[in-house]
Amino acid sequence: MSSEKVMELKGLTRAFRIGGLLTGTRLLAVDDVSLTLKAGEPAILSIVGESGSGKTTMARIMLRLLEPSGGDVYIDGRHVFAGADRMDSHEFRRFVQPIFQNPFEAFSSRKPVDSYLYETALNLGAAANRKQAREVIASALNSVGLDYGLVEGKYPNQFSGGELQRISIARALIPNPKLIVADEPVSMIDASLRMNIVNLFLQLKNERQVSFVYITHDLSTAYYVSDYIAIMYRGNLVELGPSDAILTDPQHPYTELLMDSVPKIGEKWDDIAVLPDVETKEYAVTHCKFAARCPYVRDICRQQRPPLVEIGPERQALCFRPIDYAPQTEREVAAAGI
Numbered sequence: 534m535s536s537e538k539v540m541e542l543k544g545l546t547r548a549f550r551i552g553g554l555l556t557g558t559r560l561l562a563v564d565d566v567s568l569t570l571k572a573g574e575p576a577i578l579s580i581v582g583e584s585g586s587g588k589t590t591m592a593r594i595m596l597r598l599l600e601p602s603g604g605d606v607y608i609d610g611r612h613v614f615a616g617a618d619r620m621d622s623h624e625f626r627r628f629v630q631p632i633f634q635n636p637f638e639a640f641s642s643r644k645p646v647d648s649y650l651y652e653t654a655l656n657l658g659a660a661a662n663r664k665q666a667r668e669v670i671a672s673a674l675n676s677v678g679l680d681y682g683l684v685e686g687k688y689p690n691q692f693s694g695g696e697l698q699r700i701s702i703a704r705a706l707i708p709n710p711k712l713i714v715a716d717e718p719v720s721m722i723d724a725s726l727r728m729n730i731v732n733l734f735l736q737l738k739n740e741r742q743v744s745f746v747y748i749t750h751d752l753s754t755a756y757y758v759s760d761y762i763a764i765m766y767r768g769n770l771v772e773l774g775p776s777d778a779i780l781t782d783p784q785h786p787y788t789e790l791l792m793d794s795v796p797k798i799g800e801k802w803d804d805i806a807v808l809p810d811v812e813t814k815e816y817a818v819t820h821c822k823f824a825a826r827c828p829y830v831r832d833i834c835r836q837q838r839p840p841l842v843e844i845g846p847e848r849q850a851l852c853f854r855p856i857d858y859a860p861q862t863e864r865e866v867a868a869a870g871i
């Protein structure tokens with residue numbers, strides 16, 4: 534029986550030590566992040582935030598490429614990193630597949646790309662033999678708009694970046710995963726082709742019933758493609774909710790700042806909301822990390838970590854402000870010290 538949750542992160546934290554052993558500091562690249570991707574209807578969750586906000590660190594943990602320092606990751610209701618019911622690597626790779634930023638790095642220049650497709654099909658049990666694998670591969674390529682005959686025997690340099698990214702998406706589809714985690718999958722691709730890839734995610738969500746975590750700087754594609762948006766700031770998930778709600782009624786002051794300038798297709802958030810470089814010490818503050826820039830800052834924001842407030846159905850913000858008008862629970866009131 535499959536779980537009601539495709540993925541769940543509970544209090545996920547990842548620290549890095551930077552600098553020397555004695556003089557170094559601890560940087561919280563991901564700081565107590567919790568979120569759930571429900572099963573049932575497949576969904577696209579975009580994770581957006583400026584450079585250094587912890588997106589790739591989160592993606593690597595979701596893909597089991599990096600261990601968290603604290604918290605838990607569950608895939609299909611099962612532990613990923615510890616516990617007796619822990620998923621093994623084979624099961625994990627059948628359920629969760631990656632798409633990386635640079636498709637040219639995903640394939641060696643010395644091997645024909647179809648060899649990767651065969652490896653995936655045979656190693657992950659999507660096909661029992663080469664003949665079956667060929668069918669599975671042809672179907673996956675078809676789903677991304679490519680023809681097996683045009684891919685067979687060719688090397689990476691015989692494709693454009695856009696085509697190669699399609700091939701890596703086809704590769705990811707081969708085991709029929711329930712979740713694809715794509716870290717900036719269009720940022721290395723020619724701007725004119727980006728929307729094609731993004732549209733492909735929408736199409737695959739419906740046709741293949743696969744959910745996506747789509748990591749991006751690009752608010753406009755995030756809004757266009759996603760069912761849910763998670764906004765990251767300095768390792769914190771500061772706002773989470775259905776994308777329409779986030780875009781039309783942002784609750785966190787950082788989200789509001791980002792929404793003030795409506796970006797055009799392909800424009801990066803970093804280009805719009807230009808913030809000073811991330812300072813290492815900002816990752817370490819225990820009060821609100823946005824306090825120094827927040828137009829609504831109050832004393833409490835510089836004293837305590839803000840609570841994660843439930844604003845509405847499936848909506849949360851890590852901020853003291855919504856408490857003013859959201860229904861107050863005793864816990865929230867206590868956390869806010871009001």
Ligand SMILES: Nc1ncnc2c1ncn2[C@@H]1O[C@H](COP(=O)(O)OP(=O)(O)OP(=O)(O)O)[C@@H](O)[C@H]1O
Nearest residue numbers: 549550551562582583584585586587588589590591
């Ligand atoms: N292996 C590492 N060792 C030390 N610090 C790291 C390591 N990996 C990431 N960091 C730091 O963690 C923070 C978050 O980095 P991360 O790459 O997750 O951000 P990001 O949101 O993906 O940024 P970008 O948009 O530039 O890709 C940054 O300050 C980064 O320097």
Ligand SMILES: [Mg+2]
Nearest residue numbers: 588589590716
């Ligand atoms: Mg990154």
